[in-house]
Amino acid sequence: MLKSRLAAPFVALAAPLLLYGGALVSQFGFGLHPCEMCYWQRWPHQAAIVLALLALILRANDRALRAFTLLAATAIAVSGLIGVFHAGVEYGWWEGLTTCSTTHSGPITLDQIMATPLIRCDVAQWKLFGISLAGFNAIFSLAAAALVLTLLRRRPTSAA
16 A cells, blocks of 8 residues: 555656657647646646655655655646636637747758648647647646645654
8 A cells, every 4th residue: 555655646647658658649649749837737747747756865864855746736826827827818818928839850851841840839739629739738737736735734643
């Protein structure tokens, strides 16, 4: 059974791994190319994965475990907040900071420029029940961050 003091860092690792993995599957498996704001949502998940791994590596030191888990939860929440902003741009609730991006990098020719897909941040490429991928990231990231913080607040009970 998972020790209760390790539940928070394991959730802090599993949530961004699943969300970031889902983003990669949607990109490479289903051809849903990310816009610039999609990339912004991925960076905090990458940071959360590293921070949660550090928490687990340093689990013998309770202060380090808790500190890195708290930082991972914060990074997950940041991704969720970026997702809220991005979803709001997609739904037309407010203006975005950017309108489009491409997925091509490096030196390119004019033919490559013309063939590179233009990905707009204000247009959702996919929705389920009216919720875009940015919206789902917001929902799942904020819920995961709240769960990690809730688990982190629990103190292990001493065995009697």
